Amino acid sequence: MADAAPPPRPKRPCPVCGKPAEREGPYRPFCSARCKQIDLGRWLAGDYAVPGEPLDPAEEDRS
Incomplete structure (x- = not known):
């Protein structure tokens, strides 16, 4: 029996504005x-x- 792929992780909100942020990309997180x-x-x-x-x-x- 083939292993089932895990379910996709939900998008996390942007820590600044709260909009959904992409999991991968140049601006992550x-x-x-x-x-x-x-x-x-x-x-x-x-x-x-x-x-x-x-x-x-x-x-x-002193520093």
């Missing part, structure tokens, strides 16, 4: 170049942050 640029701008502006311990002000001056 975003739906468009615009949403990709918006996300990059958010990273560069510091809107996203990785939580961590606050730095000691003296250590901050």
Whole structure:
């Protein structure tokens, strides 16, 4: 008996606008170049942050 192909995975929403995004493509996981640029701008502006311990002000001056 031949193995059945797995069912196709559902499309995930774009993390910026929520529209369905293609599973494969140049903008994955975003739906468009615009949403990709918006996300990059958010990273560069510091809107996203990785939580961590606050730095000691003296250590901050050394770097």
